[in-house]
Amino acid sequence: MRCLNCHEIILHQVTWSNLFSPPSDAIICESCFTQLERISMPQCSICARPMARGKICKDCERWERDESWRGILEKNVAVFNYNEAMKNIVARWKYRGDYILIEMFKYEIQEVFQLHFSQQDLLLVPIPLSQERMSERGFNQALAIAALIKAPVREVLTRIHGEKQSKKSRKERVNTENPFQLLEQVSKPVLLVDDLYTTGTTLRHAAKLLKEGGAPAVYSFTLVRSG
Numbered sequence: 001m002r003c004l005n006c007h008e009i010i011l012h013q014v015t016w017s018n019l020f021s022p023p024s025d026a027i028i029c030e031s032c033f034t035q036l037e038r039i040s041m042p043q044c045s046i047c048a049r050p051m052a053r054g055k056i057c058k059d060c061e062r063w064e065r066d067e068s069w070r071g072i073l074e075k076n077v078a079v080f081n082y083n084e085a086m087k088n089i090v091a092r093w094k095y096r097g098d099y100i101l102i103e104m105f106k107y108e109i110q111e112v113f114q115l116h117f118s119q120q121d122l123l124l125v126p127i128p129l130s131q132e133r134m135s136e137r138g139f140n141q142a143l144a145i146a147a148l149i150k151a152p153v154r155e156v157l158t159r160i161h162g163e164k165q166s167k168k169s170r171k172e173r174v175n176t177e178n179p180f181q182l183l184e185q186v187s188k189p190v191l192l193v194d195d196l197y198t199t200g201t202t203l204r205h206a207a208k209l210l211k212e213g214g215a216p217a218v219y220s221f222t223l224v225r226s227g
Helices: 058-065 084-095 099-117 131-137 141-146 170-175 201-212
Strands: 076-081 123-126 157-159 180-182 190-197 218-225
Touching (some): 076 099, 084 099, 084 190, 084 218, 099 141, 099 218, 180 201, 201 218
Parallel strands (some): 123 190, 190 218
């Protein structure tokens, strides 16, 4: 088996516990995996930003001071920090169409989901791409992540085409019009799924529509916490 990231042969470390049944399903080598940074405590209780002290980061304080956004998003849970190693992987996966790379994180995604949400009856809603962006990339990265989680998935949002969020400043993102439309009402708690949490604007726009459409609570799950 070769590592999906660096393509080097994966050499399994043999221990007494796996001597007669060594692991055979690893698809990322130890060298590549150790370059990634798992989100750890302490972190912001709303967005999962790593922080030295306090319960809520300054960005979330700004969101919560605004009455129109207060409580819209219960909390975001993320798996990895957006370091250089992860940036390179995301660029290949998201923008160069290397779809299979998401399989490297299947166990971590499932583990974090089970840790935070296994006791809740949630509906997974992937953040949608516009038709134009979908044509460019060939797949929706949020749906690819949601497909790895063992929970019901429903695509109840659609997206209007616009400028890439990565090209906008924080102020431009916050002040942009809601790019989503709700296709059907949802009566149960929702877990929004996306690849990156940056400013939280995209997730909050989607969460606002879902709550207006009947969802009693909206959480989010992202592969990466950026910023």
